Amino acid sequence: MNKVLIVEASESDRRLMSGLLMRAGYEPIAVDKMEAAKDEVEKLPPGAVIVADHRLPDGSAKELAYWQKGEGFSFPVIAIVNNLNGSDLLEVMSDGGAVNVIQRAAIDKQLVETVGKYAKPENIVLQLDNTLIQRSSKAFRKIEQSIERVAATNANCIIFGESGMGKEQIARKIYLQSNRTQKPLIVLEAGGAALVGRHDPESDRSEMLNRIEGYFQEAKGGTLVIKNVQLLTFEKQSVLLHILEQEHPDVRIICTANSSLLKMVADETFRDNLFFILRQTSISVPPLRETTEDIPDIAAYLLTRYAQKKRQLKKRLDASALKALKIYPFPGNVRELKDVILFAAFHTPNDAISESDLSFSQSEPETDSGFKLQDPAMEKAKITAALEQAEGNKTMAAKLLKIDRSTLYIKMRQYGLK
Known part of the structure; x- marks a missing residue:
């Protein structure tokens, strides 16, 4: 897997970027200071990419780009900027500085795609084209x-x-x-x-x-x-x-x-x-959580593409994996499903992918899953929907509702739900 060095002062943004890159098949290394970044650059293998904050407490993305080139390294540096005004871009990208920029407000949309432009193609798990994946829902x-x-x-x-x-x-x-x-x-x-x-x-x-x-x-x-x-x-x-x-x-x-x-x-x-x-x-x-019947179609397409790229037999999802995929709310939708499926296919030596092979991110930004209990007038309907999606599994239903299991039982008794 390609390594990606993240140099970012914000702990929450480091977690977010690490999660996005891991699911895309990269190996992220996250640090918060320039000196720590320099130590890590010296350990990076060929094909690595650097993603750095435009302005750090002790430096900048452009300074890091200049330093590493002066030391004989040539890793592409992608800068994170708060605003895409002309002066910021001119400063960070001029005279051999950063090769590209990502706007902070759009990290979740731009990070993986931008990194993919500079990482070595042969080491990337799978880049999809612009085809709309067919589904039966x-x-x-x-x-x-x-x-x-x-x-x-x-x-x-x-x-x-x-x-x-x-x-x-x-x-x-x-x-x-x-x-x-x-x-x-x-x-x-x-x-x-x-x-x-x-x-x-x-x-x-x-x-x-x-x-x-x-x-x-x-x-x-x-x-x-x-x-x-x-x-x-x-x-x-x-x-x-x-x-x-x-x-x-x-x-x-x-x-x-x-x-x-x-x-x-x-x-x-x-x-x-x-x-x-x-x-x-x-x-x-x-969103995907409302069309979970499409998950098998999308997964089958992804596994076919992966098998073609790797020139190996197509892997499949067993019943436990399909159930886990349908229960998980997928805040990143089809893009996140792709990352979960391909990460499992990459690391699983068996022909069948099971629930234990799946790795779901723990560093997603807060997203309304559609089940979270906020409106008392909608509680009964949301609890019923969560129980149906979890196929009666109370632990999974409570997770979807973002409440603990004991609270779920209290609510079920309150609304006469069995």
Whole structure:
């Protein structure tokens, strides 16, 4: 496995990044200071990658990049930045500093993908392409019908759903089924470096306008996909709105977003006029914990791909593994399922993967699993749903509900549940 050195002062972010990288098949090493990082760099094997905070208490990502090159090392350094403004990027990436950046607010979405660009491909467990994994659930069939309806029009669309549910893959499938396939498809990350403007001293126009307008020109006649549109700064929102209202480009826009976008519109931190232009239609993607019947299909696809890459016989999940996968809430959704399945396949010498081979992360950010008891009016329904998903296993149901077993029994008696 490739080693990834994490240099980060925040303990919670170190845990989060370590968990994400472990499930993706990497071996993370986490430190909080520059001196400790230098000691670890000297031990790193070929193919390793460094992820470092842009500003550390005793140094910076750029300083670490300079130091290691001066010592004869050439490990790529990816910097974590709080804001993607031009001055920060110029500082950290100029003169042979960091090779790329990750915005702190989007660590869970950008970390594994960005590290994968610089780690040695032959040592990565498995990188999936942009294919939408087929599933047999009623919810997925409904999504496929929505894709066909949207593709038949030129309407802008927002695809709502939690991280890791394949929203970009849905956007790409809309493009492939549309009448715009002969024209370009441009994919941008709203919180990424690609949307940071470049200063043009010969132009009196906004550098942000020049940059974003350039992507529309590249995508002319085609489709522009904006991932995680809720991460657009207010300045970028204003520029995007200006282009759409004043220039009316011949480009269909498909955005991906999580539910926080709706709250941002209500709180007026995301411009409502831009929101309604982008959301001429929408697709909602339910989280994996609500479509657990899809887990066997997705797992079978992943194990087939893994077997093809490793040129070995395909492994399978036994009944205990399937049950454990269906009970676990998967806050990281399909992306996390992929990591769990491939990590187990990599480390299991047997043909069958059992529950004991599965490793679930203990360092996920807090996520509403859909069962957590918060609204007394919904308690009975949530308890019933948790018991059904856990197939009557009280310990597992209590875990889903985020309560202890004794509290579950009290609640069951209170609502007359057997």
